[in-house]
Amino acid sequence: MNESRSDVLARLPLREDLRGRTPYGAPQLEVPVRLNTNENSYDVPGEVVAAILDAVRQQARQLNRYPDREFTGLREDLANYLGHDLEADQIWAANGSNEVIQQLLQAFAGHGRTVLGFTPTYSMHSIITVGTGATWVDGKRGLGTENADDPNQFDLHVEQTVAQIEQHRPDVTFLCSPNNPTGTALDLEVVKAAYEATDGLLIVDEAYAEFARPGTPSALTLLPGRERLVVSRTMSKAFALAGARLGYSAAHPAVQDAIRLVRLPYHLSSLTQAAAQAALWHSDVLLDTVEAIKAERDRIVTSAQELGLKPAPSDANFVLIGGFADEKALWRSLLSRGVLIRDNGLPGFLRVTAGTPGETTTFLDALADSLLDAP
Numbered sequence: 493m494n495e496s497r498s499d500v501l502a503r504l505p506l507r508e509d510l511r512g513r514t515p516y517g518a519p520q521l522e523v524p525v526r527l528n529t530n531e532n533s534y535d536v537p538g539e540v541v542a543a544i545l546d547a548v549r550q551q552a553r554q555l556n557r558y559p560d561r562e563f564t565g566l567r568e569d570l571a572n573y574l575g576h577d578l579e580a581d582q583i584w585a586a587n588g589s590n591e592v593i594q595q596l597l598q599a600f601a602g603h604g605r606t607v608l609g610f611t612p613t614y615s616m617h618s619i620i621t622v623g624t625g626a627t628w629v630d631g632k633r634g635l636g637t638e639n640a641d642d643p644n645q646f647d648l649h650v651e652q653t654v655a656q657i658e659q660h661r662p663d664v665t666f667l668c669s670p671n672n673p674t675g676t677a678l679d680l681e682v683v684k685a686a687y688e689a690t691d692g693l694l695i696v697d698e699a700y701a702e703f704a705r706p707g708t709p710s711a712l713t714l715l716p717g718r719e720r721l722v723v724s725r726t727m728s729k730a731f732a733l734a735g736a737r738l739g740y741s742a743a744h745p746a747v748q749d750a751i752r753l754v755r756l757p758y759h760l761s762s763l764t765q766a767a768a769q770a771a772l773w774h775s776d777v778l779l780d781t782v783e784a785i786k787a788e789r790d791r792i793v794t795s796a797q798e799l800g801l802k803p804a805p806s807d808a809n810f811v812l813i814g815g816f817a818d819e820k821a822l823w824r825s826l827l828s829r830g831v832l833i834r835d836n837g838l839p840g841f842l843r844v845t846a847g848t849p850g851e852t853t854t855f856l857d858a859l860a861d862s863l864l865d866a867p
């Protein structure tokens with residue numbers, strides 16, 4: 493009875509390759525200012541709430557039936573939203589882009605296969621890879637520069653990308669643009685070169701694409717003629733719908749057929765489909781917050797510089813700030829002031845989500861105070 497859970501876990505017939513692993517674990521704490529998971533801080537506007545409720549109500553009577561397994565209407569609406577002449581049969585969707593990625597890796601990775609990503613990057617890429625039984629390879633970015641003052645230290649360059657793909661010959665390669673946690677957007681030349689260098693699947697995770705600064709084209713423009721390229725997106729960030737769990741991807745229809753081999757039947761509930769469609773019909777209202785969030789992101793960069801810190805340039809709705817002597821102490825100090833941000837485990841760095849103007853001000857004030865207490 494008094495045995496610890498970890499003792500019991502050690503005895504359970506768990507897969508050997510999962511032993512000692514750490515699960516995804518961004519803290520979910522009840523604090524006044526939550527800026528640690530790159531959510532959209534703005535509530536869903538009233539008119540969109542009403543439209544979602546209407547759509548969900550219409551579905552409620554038919555909950556005795558399984559949902560449309562092919563989520564046909566939703567795929568059409570997502571294709572319309574994305575543009576680029578995409579057709580509905582090029583679109584896939586699931587419960588968050590994490591699930592899209594999991595399905596892709598179930599189909600294209602798995603036991604005996606290798607997946608390459610360029611760290612620091614989104615931690616779930618490696619966690620999901622291992623979950624499918626494949627081997628994760630930690631690629632590097634930034635030309636090996638260890639100089640924390642170099643604003644381009646997290647860039648990913650054509651030559652280093654190609655060299656690492658040629659070295660590891662991965663079955664799946666992840667690019668992430670803008671990259672989490674660094675905020676770095678990719679030059680499309682890197683995507684093109686990575687595609688040429690591999691005969692495996694290339695996934696470009698564009699969860700934060702809507703926040704990119706002008707002049708940052710999407711990898712969606714590269715889809716024609718590239719049947720092994722997948723671009724994944726989400727409604728969790730710019731659309732302010734993290735709670736609805738709707739992620740999606742665009743690729744050749746044959747890639748979607750490959751996913752059909754592994755997805756669970758009826759994986760998208762009719763309530764999810766209805767809510768996501770209602771939200772997409774109001775995408776202009778929902779995306780209204782994007783410019784305001786970008787302004788707060790830029791204010792965080794400027795203010796952090798003024799405080800003598802080293803924020804990385806960001807094309808996302810968050811900023812990775814460097815220059816902390818003791819980032820763990822600073823994280824705790826901010827939390828004691830009611831502000832939760834993210835420690836991604838990068839020595840000297842912390843990541844903060846750009847929220848409302850009020851939240852940004854509270855964060856920046858708490859940051860300045862914390863630096864005075866424990867520089």
Ligand code: PMP
Pocket residue numbers: 529530587588589590591614668671672697699700725726727728734737738739
């Ligand atoms: N990709 C990246 C780069 C992310 O940062 C996140 C969320 N933090 C996701 C994918 C997953 O988002 P979701 O499952 O909510 O769509």
